[in-house]
Amino acid sequence: DTGVSQNPRHKITKRGQNVTFRCDPISEHNRLYWYRQTLGQGPEFLTYFQNEAQLEKSRLLSDRFSAERPKGSFSTLEIQRTEQGDSAMYLCASSPLSHSIGETQYFGPGTRLLVL
């Protein structure tokens, strides 16, 4: 399967713990995006990378959230001191570098986080 992969698919943690998610984009895709989706809502943009550079962060990305893409390939999203409000599906997407930013974003299956 050469699509976007995310690990783990499910994570249950206790409030106050740190969690880290991984996203492996489609090979050779330069852009990588993180979104959060809560029940009954559409995905909300969190941040994106072009190669290893983090170019944009949403106001939704509090100081407890940090994302990295150290070698311009896979990315990690860490949440420190988790809160119950962090419970959501975390989606990763990738797209090729293109002159058109209307380029299609390909989504992974997501990591579902439950904070108890």
Next chain:
Amino acid sequence: AQSVTQLDSQVPVFEEAPVELRCNYSSSVSVYLFWYVQYPNQGLQLLLKYLSGSTLVKGINGFEAEFNKSQTSFHLRKPSVHISDTAEYFCAVRNRTYSGGGADGLTFGKGTHLIIQP
């Protein structure tokens, strides 16, 4: 700032009947428009997108959408639905140019759950 409104949270339709899922958007700048589908326990899959040119866009699985600039709408249609079309459908927009301020990702609506009845 941008926003996307999908007025119908659920749309029940009989199999082989036509369907229209409504999407309206608000933006101070020109945007690209997308429809994504999310099947149960799967990731989002692109159905179709409008970048420029003809306002009638055809996508996968027999879906099409029409961009109406004056009404700021991008409604999704299918002439005859199948049981396998049961899914959540999301309309999304994105700025045509990079503008920062968190606006470079896709802005999604809340989704419409399409329920196909036999």
